[in-house]
Amino acid sequence: MPMETLLGTTTFVLHKVAVASRRAIADRLGGKPGLTLWQFAALAELDDQGPVAQNALATALGMDPSDMVRLMDELVDRRLVARDRDPVDRRRYRVTLTAGGRKALAAGRSVVREVEKATLAPLTAAERAMLHDLAVKIHRRDR
Amino acid sequence: MPMETLLGTTTFVLHKVAVASRRAIADRLGGKPGLTLWQFAALAELDDQGPVAQNALATALGMDPSDMVRLMDELVDRRLVARDRDPVDRRRYRVTLTAGGRKALAAGRSVVREVEKATLAPLTAAERAMLHDLAVKIHRRDR
DNA sequence: AAGATTAGTGGGTGAACACCAACTATTGGT
DNA sequence: ACCAATAGTTGGTGTTCACCCACTAATCTT
Numbered sequence: 334m335p336m337e338t339l340l341g342t343t344t345f346v347l348h349k350v351a352v353a354s355r356r357a358i359a360d361r362l363g364g365k366p367g368l369t370l371w372q373f374a375a376l377a378e379l380d381d382q383g384p385v386a387q388n389a390l391a392t393a394l395g396m397d398p399s400d401m402v403r404l405m406d407e408l409v410d411r412r413l414v415a416r417d418r419d420p421v422d423r424r425r426y427r428v429t430l431t432a433g434g435r436k437a438l439a440a441g442r443s444v445v446r447e448v449e450k451a452t453l454a455p456l457t458a459a460e461r462a463m464l465h466d467l468a469v470k471i472h473r474r475d476r
Numbered sequence: 477m478p479m480e481t482l483l484g485t486t487t488f489v490l491h492k493v494a495v496a497s498r499r500a501i502a503d504r505l506g507g508k509p510g511l512t513l514w515q516f517a518a519l520a521e522l523d524d525q526g527p528v529a530q531n532a533l534a535t536a537l538g539m540d541p542s543d544m545v546r547l548m549d550e551l552v553d554r555r556l557v558a559r560d561r562d563p564v565d566r567r568r569y570r571v572t573l574t575a576g577g578r579k580a581l582a583a584g585r586s587v588v589r590e591v592e593k594a595t596l597a598p599l600t601a602a603e604r605a606m607l608h609d610l611a612v613k614i615h616r617r618d619r
Numbered sequence: 620a621a622g623a624t625t626a627g628t629g630g631g632t633g634a635a636c637a638c639c640a641a642c643t644a645t646t647g648g649t
Numbered sequence: 650a651c652c653a654a655t656a657g658t659t660g661g662t663g664t665t666c667a668c669c670c671a672c673t674a675a676t677c678t679t
Contacts, residue, residue, distance in 0.1 A: 339520050343604065344497040344592050346611040351494035354487040377482050388626055397668060402628055424626040424675045449487050455617040456610060461486065464610045467603055468489040474598040512635095531656055540638060545658055567645045567656040 354452045358445055366440040371396065371404055372413075373445075376438040379414065379430050386425040387416075413437050497595045501588055509583040514539065514547055515556075516588075519581040522557065522573050529568040530559075556580050 339345050355370070362368045368376070371394070378393055379385065385393075391401035405428065408414045413434035419425040430438070453461045482488050498513070505511045511519070514537070521536055522528065528536075534544035548571065551557045556577035562568040573581070596604045 338524055339517060340612070340615075342588055342592055343608040343611060344494065344501070344588075344595055346608070346615050347490060348494040348498050350611055350614050351487065351491040355491050358487070374482060381481055386626070396666095398626075399628070399630090399669085400667080419626095422626085422676070426627080445485055445487075449485055452487055452614065455613050460610055460613075463606060465486040465489070467599060467607045467610075468486060468493055469483065470598050470603075471493050471595065472483075472489050529656070539636095541656075542639085542658070542660090543637080562656095565646070565656085569657080 350452070354448060357448045357452070361444045361448060362441055364444075366437050366444060367411075368437060368441050369404075371400075372408060373438070373441040375401075375404060375408065376413065376430065376434055376441065379428060380435070380438055384427045384429040386419065387428055388425070390428065408434070493595070497591060500591045500595070504587045504591060505584055507587075509580050509587060510554075511580060511584050512547075514543075515551060516581070516584040518544075518547060518551065519556065519573065519577055519584065522571060523578070523581055527570045527572040529562065530571055531568070533571065551577070 359370050362370060362373055366373070374394055375390060378390060382389075382393070387401050387405055388398055391398045394401075405414065405416060409416050411433070412431055415429045415431055416426045417429075419427045453464070456464065502513050505513060505516055509516070517537055518533060521533060525532075525536070530544050530548055531541055534541045537544075548557065548559060552559050554576070555574055558572050558574055559569045560572075562570045596607070599607065
């Protein structure tokens, strides 16, 4: 594999693959679950962390707080999350997943699993595990 | 590693890594070589394929022909490529790398190599090779 | 009580991206 | 000669993304 071609650079190929799967996931998240990628990520993060403030959620996902507001506005509208003032510190919200939110999250996860399965189909189970490990290893130092 | 978290989905982590390295490369390409990612890709593709028509270049890179026009306009302006009508079919251009273009490409490549090296630093040489193989394997079926 | 800090909000920006329609010049098919 | 198809060009579109500033309400510091 020639080192000088675009296909010879790992990050380039990685990027191609990642963007393709991102688009596939985004497209299919827009279907049944009716979620954007960010909305899905927010729901997933909420599920991981339990009730949190909007701000914490925003920084956890590496996005601007003002963008998080608008994201939450819609999720609240659709009753996927509940946004109540934190009684301890009334500047903050306590954002929690509703039953509907959990349902949407589950639907989203199954979409992600499907696409992931299709994307990684050319690999054996061992290779998939290896790829995941390597990606995580990079991601850790990288952040 | 829990399958249900965001960090448990391979494509998600892959995407994070890929986007980070893309940004790093784009930032540093903007420095000394003064190139955008697309411009760099075009130069690299030109070097791979030799003189080609703009259209062929556009489809090779998966971009719109009209966007390629504007990209080429700037590269021609900066004398990084020469754009001459193909004498055989005068609808086409024969786009060729100039000496300056080759120089810019070399500078770009060294940037890419540096960033790639830094990005993949947490991995051993064997792991880097493995990662590249896996990425290419996915990319092939995926296209 | 005053001033600094933090959470959330609203409004807005500029760049990148991925297109699309309409047009000219040229060529190939018949 | 005529028509269809192709290469390139121009001038747009709408979306996403990643910000930034100014502001309110609440809290913390002193």
